[in-house]
Amino acid sequence: ETAINRIAAGEVVERPASAVKELVENAVDAGATRISIDIADGGKTLIRVTDDGCGIAADDLPLALARHATSKIDGSDLLNIHTFGFRGEALPSLGAVGRLTITSRVPGGEAAQIRVAGGRMEPVKPAALRAGTVVELRDLFFATPARLKFMRTDRAEAQAITDTVKRLAMAEPAITFTLRDVSGGGEGRVVFRADRENGDLFDALHARLGRVLGRDFADNALRIDANRDGIRLYGYAALPTYSRGAAVAQYLFVNGRPVRDKMLTGALRAAYFDFLSRDRHPAAALFIDCDPTLVDVNVHPAKSEVRFRDPGIPRGLIVSALRHALAEAGH
Ligand code: ADP
Numbered sequence: 553e554t555a556i557n558r559i560a561a562g563e564v565v566e567r568p569a570s571a572v573k574e575l576v577e578n579a580v581d582a583g584a585t586r587i588s589i590d591i592a593d594g595g596k597t598l599i600r601v602t603d604d605g606c607g608i609a610a611d612d613l614p615l616a617l618a619r620h621a622t623s624k625i626d627g628s629d630l631l632n633i634h635t636f637g638f639r640g641e642a643l644p645s646l647g648a649v650g651r652l653t654i655t656s657r658v659p660g661g662e663a664a665q666i667r668v669a670g671g672r673m674e675p676v677k678p679a680a681l682r683a684g685t686v687v688e689l690r691d692l693f694f695a696t697p698a699r700l701k702f703m704r705t706d707r708a709e710a711q712a713i714t715d716t717v718k719r720l721a722m723a724e725p726a727i728t729f730t731l732r733d734v735s736g737g738g739e740g741r742v743v744f745r746a747d748r749e750n751g752d753l754f755d756a757l758h759a760r761l762g763r764v765l766g767r768d769f770a771d772n773a774l775r776i777d778a779n780r781d782g783i784r785l786y787g788y789a790a791l792p793t794y795s796r797g798a799a800v801a802q803y804l805f806v807n808g809r810p811v812r813d814k815m816l817t818g819a820l821r822a823a824y825f826d827f828l829s830r831d832r833h834p835a836a837a838l839f840i841d842c843d844p845t846l847v848d849v850n851v852h853p854a855k856s857e858v859r860f861r862d863p864g865i866p867r868g869l870i871v872s873a874l875r876h877a878l879a880e881a882g883h
């Protein structure tokens with residue numbers, strides 16, 4: 553079982569940033585309004601995610617560490633099981649390749665803690681915590697030395713974590729995010745902070761994008777809001793005159809999850825085709841929401857790929873909505 557977990561872990565957790573992604577997504581799923589991420593040494597020695605979400609009951613802590621024991625699939629999801637392909641893998645995987653401590657408290661319950669290191673679980677014990685959940689992952693890959701070799705410098709891993717947190721923060725403007733580097737011990741240094749944004753969907757998103765991508769992006773972004781065949785596309789796309797030079801600023805989300813997808817970035821290029829030069833890329837943060845049965849977002853747990861049942865629909869929607877917005881803005 554431990555060996556299986558270690559093999560599976562390699563699929564889910566490739567590097568510290570993928571562990572951060574899984575833990576922050578869990579905090580989002582738990583309904584958190586504040587999520588704090590502390591890291592040390594590029595996340596190699598410490599990743600700690602603290603949230604004020606619903607918590608995990610003491611009796612459920614061992615379950616949360618059992619493979620496929622997700623609470624997020626109920627009977628009605630069984631038909632769409634492919635949508636949840638890698639559900640219930642993250643915590644067991646992290647517990648197999650690092651030293652994992654989960655401390656949690658549900659409203660009205662007592663705080664409790666469980667530890668698992670290299671796949672060996674200790675009994676649940678009482679703990680002190682006011683509310684929510686603290687997941688602490690130390691010494692990632694200590695149990696799988698082969699994986700240790702693949703990690704890059706602390707600086708590169710810390711940068712990947714920052715990028716990951718920023719992407720997740722874009723998708724959740726109502727949540728306050730704080731990323732701290734505590735490598736030196738003590739309070740540490742705030743690397744990124746975004747306070748909860750107020751307002752409707754577009755106002756909050758616009759404010760959050762200004763916070764993450766800079767005022768310059770927000771001030772030069774066109775609002776996108778379109779529907780077709782049960783798929784909604786919304787977000788902001790920069791005017792062609794806005795340029796980040798050679799830097800690519802393309803952020804795509806499907807059903808709230810960050811994705812990297814050639815078909816979608818290709819659609820973005822197609823929409824801007826008339827305005828592109830060699831050193832200019834379209835900049836945009838776009839959200840595609842659709843029925844989960846129309847898309848598989850769990851093709852591979854760590855790769856953020858997506859597979860649409862009919863890729864022509866999102867592609868056509870992106871091209872037409874962006875061209876329309878650009879034309880309206882006089883381009
Ligand atoms: P999944 O997220 O796919 O269900 P995970 O291994 O990531 O699988 O988490 C296992 C379970 O542990 C979740 O289904 C959830 O019930 C619980 N859990 C994990 N993290 C948190 C959290 N931060 N707050 C509340 N519950 C959590």
Ligand code: MG
Nearest residue numbers: 574577578642
């Ligand atoms: Mg999860």
